[in-house]
Amino acid sequence: MAQETEKFDTAMATWQEWQEAPWGRLRYTLAEANLMRHLDEGTGGGPLRILDLAGGDGGDAMRLAVRGHHVTVVDLAPAMLAAAEARAAERGLSERVTCVRADVRTLPADIATGGFDVVLCHNLLQYVDDVPGTLATALAPLAEGGLFSVMAINRHSAPLNVAVRSLDPAAALAALDSDRLRNEMFDSELTLHTAEEIIPLLGDLGCRDVRHYGIRSFCDYLTDDARKYDPAYYADLERLELATTARAPYMHTARLFQLMARKGTAS
Template identity: 80%
Template sequence: MPEAPEKFNSAMTTWQEWQNAPWGRLRYAIAEANLARHLDGRDGGPLRILDLAGGDGGDALRLAARGHHVTIVDYAPAMLAVAAERASAGGLTDLITCVQADVTALPADLGDGAFDVVLCHNLLQYVDDVPGTLATALAPLKRGGLFSMMAINRHSAALNIAVRETDPAAALAALDTDKSRTQTFDSALTLHTAEEIIPVLRSLGCQDVQHYGIRSFCDYITDDARKYDPAFYADLERLELATTARPPYMHTARLFQLTARKRDS
């Protein structure tokens, strides 16, 4: 079951520091660029987007700034309050709607299949029923609409431990488990791989599945201080963008992002 919302509320300061750090900025910049591959140049004007477990609006605000209407669903009120504040500060209030709800039990008016895009970013690691959660997430999406999901990549776990903690014994143990823990929210996690999730998406009526890697290099560069240097960060971002869809790098990236279209029939 998902963690209690109080954990996410109480970790707001730490979470915002993470978002503003180079690795947090890369996470959102790369995800936005990958979505733009599928959204830019489409006719029909602003899109209606549903951001499930959207927290404080990290993805939503970027999409609203492009002129789209975004509904953020999250069950942590402190996260939604910050999302509303950020929308107001950015002059995006008219394009952002915040709804406090459990993603696994969406309000009826959100399940009408009228959304052009649905995001399900960094939710799966917190839930027990992955197929059920994905089915619920896909229900509000129009036929032919774009679905985007993101999760921590289990393939990266052992590599991350070996490189950053220089602990080969712990890295070896990580090869045979899908369990982990997030320090930011002090929560248990279940890790997945793109190879496991792609067949589930296809079984739920998705097609044209695309696999991207988020932070293919950043997390394996141990000099975190240097990442704050603007020139170094700019070079790193260009490298990450160049390899987000380039094999083999997405297979060991810290996060994986999958986009897909909901089958028309």
């Protein structure tokens, strides 16, 4: 695990550059917009206690803290957490953002039983071997009726991505029956999943009202990356992505899937 942590720390500069790129900005904008569809349900609009598992340098956390919520970021990479703390300080959000170094698989007792209003499990599943166990651990700190958000790379997108970006139909054909992907940024071998696989697992773990969203339904298949930096073009692309994040069939082939669910039975 120490070796895996080093990979994330070493790639910090590349990761932060990715976040500022159009595709990185869209990832966070869309995730936030989808969360906003659900965050105020039954809360009266007040500040929420949010747990961001494997939250890295706080990309999701900062947006939620700006909205007045209190976010606990859990991650195992020291440099990522240090960057999250620095970002919070720069924005005057230190009182709303708490960073905890811990393994998501063995959460500290006060977090595991914390009764949070919201738990985020974004881009963690592709790094773990035991998906049902990881989901169960992630759900444990969530209060009854709380909101759970899980995001991961969409396996359905892999063949499309290879065919369009690499112009390699043979590799795309091979990707149809593969669940593996090499992540060059973090020097890691990833396991890809689909929303259709994860939704039943959430049901088995006692979740209800599952909603399926797509993150970057078009961006990754537009090959002129330079044009995406043009403000007017990016604004049009963002509007398109927001319009299709919950619209079939586009979320099924988006680069990532995001699932939102409530913990426990309906009242």
